[in-house]
Amino acid sequence: MIQLFRVSKSFGTSKALQDINLRIRKGEFVFVTGPSGAGKTTLLRLIFGTEPPTEGQILIRGINLNRIRRTSLDLLRRRMGFVFQDFKLLSRKTVFQNVAIALEVTGERPAIVRKKTHQALKAVGLSKKEELFPLQLSGGEQQRVAIARAVVNDPLILIADEPTGNLDPDITRDIMILFRSINLRGTTVIIATHSQELMKDTEQRIILLKEGRMLRER
Ligand SMILES: Nc1ncnc2c1ncn2[C@@H]1O[C@H](COP(=O)(O)OP(=O)(O)OP(=O)(O)O)[C@@H](O)[C@H]1O
Numbered sequence: 001m002i003q004l005f006r007v008s009k010s011f012g013t014s015k016a017l018q019d020i021n022l023r024i025r026k027g028e029f030v031f032v033t034g035p036s037g038a039g040k041t042t043l044l045r046l047i048f049g050t051e052p053p054t055e056g057q058i059l060i061r062g063i064n065l066n067r068i069r070r071t072s073l074d075l076l077r078r079r080m081g082f083v084f085q086d087f088k089l090l091s092r093k094t095v096f097q098n099v100a101i102a103l104e105v106t107g108e109r110p111a112i113v114r115k116k117t118h119q120a121l122k123a124v125g126l127s128k129k130e131e132l133f134p135l136q137l138s139g140g141e142q143q144r145v146a147i148a149r150a151v152v153n154d155p156l157i158l159i160a161d162e163p164t165g166n167l168d169p170d171i172t173r174d175i176m177i178l179f180r181s182i183n184l185r186g187t188t189v190i191i192a193t194h195s196q197e198l199m200k201d202t203e204q205r206i207i208l209l210k211e212g213r214m215l216r217e218r
Pocket residue numbers: 011014015016034035036037038039040041042043085
């Protein structure tokens with residue numbers, strides 16, 4: 001599903017990722033962890049195709065991101081959900097519109113867009129806030145809108161960057177249950193997190209990054 005061959009990423013002289021070799025299979029549930037600045041966000045952004053690697057190759061479903069055309073990359077990305085560390089909500093659109101947009105760009109029928117958007121917002125506990133704007137929400141609520149937007153179109157790959165960083169333990173548990181159920185439906189899930197709490201009691205694979213290198217896996 002996802003393959004990285006000798007991938008490195010530099011910003012000027014600073015090396016955010018160095019010589020990463022990684023294979024994530026379809027339907028896997030993987031955590032990426034490591035200290036602040038270790039390269040977690042950079043790794044997720046490379047997989048999402050937001051930025052090219054400085055060296056190495058990245059294949060998603062057998063497609064080499066270095067060789068793919070812009071339009072094909074956009075199509076591929078529509079099959080992927082990304083929960084950004086800073087949410088990236090549209091401030092002039094309502095909660096409902098922020099989530100619905102992920103379906104609208106795929107050309108989904110309006111009735112289906114409405115149904116799936118309501119469902120996704122219900123799953124993250126925001127049914128009552130659909131008509132509010134992002135700035136009228138708490139940080140944790142904004143985070144949940146970002147999660148609803150990422151999962152609403154049943155992505156092939158769900159990538160989440162610190163998805164529960166601002167959430168209380170009860171909601172964190174609900175969000176993890178949501179991610180698991182999405183994973184059980186076949187979606188490959190990759191979550192970057194500092195949280196030991198999130199990873200405890202899991203059998204999931206854990207990829208540990210430090211100073212841009214992959215230290216070990218469990
Ligand atoms: N656009 C950029 N320009 C310059 N340097 C960058 C850029 N993005 C990341 N870096 C550098 O790459 C390194 C890894 O950053 P990254 O954001 O991937 O870390 P992280 O593991 O996600 O950290 P955190 O846990 O704080 O989110 C850092 O040293 C950072 O300064």
